[in-house]
Amino acid sequence: MPRMTDIDTETSHWSEDLFQTLKQQGVTQVSMVPDAGHARLIRLCEADPDIKLVRLTTEEEGVAMAVGCWLGGAKSVLLMQSSGVGNCINMLSMLTVCQVPLPMLITMRGDWAEFNPWQVPMGRATQAVMEEMGTLVSRADHVEDLAPLAEGTLRIAFNTLRPAALLIGQRLLGAKTFGK
Amino acid sequence: MATGKQLQRREVVKDLLAERGDLLVVAGLGAPAWDATAAGDHPLTFPLWGGMGGAVMIGLGLALAQPARNVLVITGDGEMLMGLGSLATAGITGVKSLSVVVLDNEVYGETGQQKTHTGYGVDLAATARACGFASTSLIRAESELAPLRAAIHAGEGPLFAQIKVASEQMPLVLPPRDGTFLKNRFREALLGADSHSAS
Incomplete structure (x- = not known):
């Protein structure tokens, strides 16, 4: 479920860093199920003529899309919320069986200060599920770690041909509270 | 509902892949992958042994990465039903070079011929039309296959064709199983030997 808080202005500075990382690594396909934490990054991707932004109905579509993207010689990144990781489980098999790279930038729900x-x-379960399916996982809870961890996630995915995820914690994002 | 001779899936796929030129092909898991292999194992065919529900999205990622090439996804009704949302995702991108052909035998052929939703009347072509596919058709006759093949090569899609086929089980004709081999073979044929060192 997309997060609905208005945290976009607070996240804009690190979203710029993530966007620059995507550009520097030559990413041309970005697939996503939206999350408020990614709102700014999504808009930056949408405005870039060299990036194809693909709206998914469910996150596993982005995993399959990455396989086709890599077959065609291009690079893809999947943006989603942690609740979407469960939707991807079986499809993640293809990435390890075929050695297809896919960096995934995942905004967390259900951790620090969760309301719901x-x-x-x-x-x-997000990290364990990802790791059980063969995905390398790192985690950013402090904003100064985000850009270097994102760059490392993209590099290790594309250079070693495997799925790699960066979990972006609610401590960094700001938890949704519904005013409570 | 079937009148006269039902289409035979192996013949349909052989027809659609005749004179394939530079067509890029994704074959959904199960019988469509065996059908594509029976028509001739090819480096630019990516046959799936898993990832059920993902065939259209693999085709979409490929079509977006290779805008100058036409991409054909051949899959089955069960596989398509598992990824119905991908029709909406592909439909709104409006990628003209993408064609999706569903070989619809109305059963899960690999697991004991249990009926699928299309056997109860679910209309996949109408679903694709509602999702924004520019060209959709429900095909029952052999005479419709040559025009379909021409349309796939015309790149005026996104195109979707639901082809009703007989549910008879055919001899297994298996493609290679090693996913990394299939991927590297495809990339080398498409991108050249450099594809192994580039990232």
Whole structure:
């Protein structure tokens, strides 16, 4: 479920860094199920004539798209919220079986200061699920770590031909509270 | 509903892949992958052994990466039903070079011939039309295959064709199983030997 808080202005500075990382690494396909934490990055990608931004109905579509993208000689990145990781599980098999790179930038729900109990089970399972499916996972909880970890995630995915995820914690994003 | 001779899936795929030129092909897991292999194993055919529900999205990623080439996804009704959302995703991109052909036998042929939703009347061509595919058709006759092949090569899509085929089981004709081999073979044929060192 997309996060609906208005945190866009607070996130704009590090979204610029993430966008520059995508550009420097030659990414031309960005697929996404939106999250408020990614809102600024999504707009930057949409405004870039060299990036094809693809709206997904479910996150696993972005995993399959990355396979076709790599077959065609291009680079893809998937943006999603942690609740979407569960939707990807079986499709992630293709990335390891075929050695296809896919960096995934994942905004967390269900961790630090979460308000909604329904978000917690998938949030606490996100890293384990990813790792069980063969994905390298790193995690940013402090804003100064975000850009270097994002660059490392893209580099290790594209250079070693495997899925790699960066989890962006709610401590960094700001938790959704519904004013409570 | 079937009148006269039902189309035979192997013949349909052989027809659609005749004179394929520089067409890039993704074949969905199960029978469509065997059908594509029976028509001739080819480096620019990517046959799937998994990823059920993902065939259209693989075709979309490929079409976006290679805008000058036409891309054909051949899959089955069960595989398409698992990824119905991908029709909406592909439809709104409006990628003209992408064609999706569903070989619709109305059953899960690999698991004991259980009926799929299309056997209960779900209309995949109408679904694709509603999702924004520019050209959609429901095909039952052999005479419609040559025009379909021409349309796939014309690149005026996104195109979707639901082809009703007989549910008879055919001998297995298996493609290579090693996904990394299939991927590297495809990339080398498309991008050249440099594809192995580039990243």
